[in-house]
Amino acid sequence: RAAPPAHRPAPAIHPAKHVNGRAAGRRSGFDYLIVGAGFAGSVLAERLAAGLDKRVLLIDRRPHIGGNAYDHYDDAGVLIHRYGPHIFHTNAKPVADYLSRFTKWRPYEHRVLARVDERLVPIPINRTTVNQLYGLDLDEAGVAEFLKSRAEPVADVRTSEDVVVGAVGRELYEKFFRGYTRKQWGLDPSQLDKAVTARVPTRTNDDDRYFGDSFQAMPLNGFTRMFENMLDHPNIKVMLNTDFDDVRDEIAYDRIVFTGPIDEYFGHRFGKLPYRSLTFRHETVDREWFQPVAVVNEPSEAVPYTRVTEYKHLTGQSHPKTSITYEYPSAQGDPYYPIPRPENQELFRKYQALADNTPDVIFLGRLGTYRYYNMDQVVAQALAVYARLEKEEQQSRGL
Ligand code: FAD
Ligand code: UDP
Structure with missing residues (x-):
């Protein structure tokens, strides 16, 4: 296989060595290389490993699992979301049931x-x-x-x-x-x-909940803990700080699941798909509470940020201090939001056509399918792809 491009730093663990070092008696390499350890990649990794006994290498260029739902304790010891407020809500019982295998929940209705x-x-x-x-x-x-x-x-x-x-x-x-x-x-x-x-309804009654879904809750010990439980399987190897380009030609695998930006996978050959980014300003304030609810929106254009989040409302944590995040939208930076408008959809369709002709690569998730999806929709998408792969497997085994 070709050497990786010279300008890329080598990943922390040399993957080829690792693969060669796998337990004797099993075919070397992985059945699946999954790019991106967010909801899309992690759910599919768990299903393939636990449901079909596949060997999965899950990589992420970031230093952590969980994708944009990653949470962690900050320097003050307050549980915060590095990429802005994530509140789990769904009407899909199968999705809630699936995630409930990996976490208990804290009932929470967002206001x-x-x-x-x-x-x-x-x-x-x-x-x-x-x-x-x-x-x-x-x-x-x-x-x-x-x-x-x-x-x-x-x-x-x-x-x-x-x-x-x-x-x-x-x-x-x-x-x-x-x-x-x-x-x-x-x-x-x-x-x-x-x-x-249209994501935001209009109501004439007193219902002041942000979401109307039947299931609304936060993972009791945080999203990252839930992901850790999901990925704790002997068939799953996780490599962080690892870009797809660093390993794509270095290791052996049968199939790729790509949950990064689809236009990036294809080298932006039709031009860049637009994504909206955010800069997060995280702060800890030396008082118990900062604002009356978890999120305060700032619609005025005179204010440069869009909203302020105070996490303790979401997590239920007791702490004498409180941590908050300001969100500043920006055109540059990590891709967070596909931008729903007809011309972008048209460009996406060109990439989708390429993807349709690349059957060994499965595109998944908010960036891989360029859809403004919530977490539950990404989980549902990953479970649907798994169901298809499971069926294929059964057919190939003549079951
Ligand atoms: P991601 O979480 O983006 O994961 C993709 C991963 O792939 C990333 O970790 C990235 O580093 C990695 N990656 C990409 N390219 C490469 C590469 N080439 N090599 C290696 N790794 C790569 N949803 C809700 O349901 N409720 C909410 O309250 C909510 N709030 C949100 C608030 C904000 C500010 C944002 C941005 C999103 C919010 N969402 C919310 C949406 C939620 O974040 C997404 O639906 C979900 O995280 C998408 O999961 P994913 O796996 O598709 O993508
Ligand atoms: N929106 C708005 N004012 C608000 C809340 C939402 O204009 O106070 C619009 C805005 O365009 C936003 C969209 O509605 O991007 C969807 O809001 P949501 O809270 O679902 O956004 P997200 O949490 O995905 O950033």
């Missing part, structure tokens, strides 16, 4: 306040939001009437502006969505697919 007109009001917009902002005391029907009178019906809802203006009118759209979205995505809501702001 968010937005700073609008110098006060903190609930987002998603609900009865309380309307009554507080406008000094009213409307009941549910009254709020429905209020929003209807302000909504500007849009015949063909296509963009993220259409969704919100069509539901609550321009004034509330501008207060809650326009500035936040421009900051978060570097685009006006009118330039983004409707799916983006």
Whole structure:
């Protein structure tokens, strides 16, 4: 096999040596090389190892497992999320059941306040939001009437502006969505697919939960512990600080699962797929609590960050200090968000066509399939791919 490109630093453990050193009696090399130890890669690694007795090498270029859901104790001893707030929620019972094999849960319902007109009001917009902002005391029907009178019906809802203006009118759209979205995505809501702001519902009742899902909880001992349990299997070898390019030609494997950016895999040959990035400013504050809820959104464009997270609300940890994170959106940096808009989808489809013609590589996850997926959707996607591989295996064994 060809030598790796000279400009790449060598991985910490020389993989070829490691592979050659595997227990005698088993074929050398791995059945699967899985790139990315986030939800997509870790779930599939666990399933292939435990369900089909496959030998899996799971690599990640970062120094830790868990992908963007990674959490850890900071210098003050507070459990924080390195890549911003991650709250688990799903309507998919099979997904919750699957993850429950690796963690117990802490019941938690997420609540968010937005700073609008110098006060903190609930987002998603609900009865309380309307009554507080406008000094009213409307009941549910009254709020429905209020929003209807302000909504500007849009015949063909296509963009993220259409969704919100069509539901609550321009004034509330501008207060809650326009500035936040421009900051978060570097685009006006009118330039983004409707799916983006459609993630946030509008309510006329008092329900102030951010998510409406049937299962909402945090892993009791954190996400990283859950991933450790998932990957604790003799068939799984994990290598961190290891880029795909460092090992792709160095080790033996039958198949690749790639959960990094799909355009990167193909050398950006059709051009770069746009991703939105974030810079996280983590701080510890010397008081017990910083803000009334886990997340406070800042829709004003005069404020450079989009939201502030205080983790103890999520984790239930007791600590005399508290740690918080400010999120500053940016065009440069790690790819966190695929950007849902038609031209990007079109470019993605070109890469998908290439992927369809590369059957030995399975593309998976938020970056591998360029989809704005939540954690539970990524788990569901990985389980679906596993089901397909399991079936293939059964067919090939003539079962
Ligand atoms: P990732 O977690 O991105 O994992 C991919 C891994 O691949 C990374 O660790 C990366 O280092 C590695 N990798 C990439 N390329 C290479 C390479 N060439 N070589 C080696 N390694 C490579 N979802 C929710 O359900 N609830 C939430 O509250 C929530 N909040 C979020 C907040 C933020 C700020 C962000 C950014 C996302 C949030 N999400 C949330 C979404 C969630 O993070 C994703 O759905 C999930 O983590 C995606 O998992 P993944 O495995 O597809 O990708
Ligand atoms: N959004 C907004 N104002 C808010 C909350 C959300 O404009 O107060 C918009 C924004 O475009 C955001 C999208 O709705 O990117 C989806 O919000 P969500 O909280 O789901 O974003 P995520 O947690 O994925 O960053």
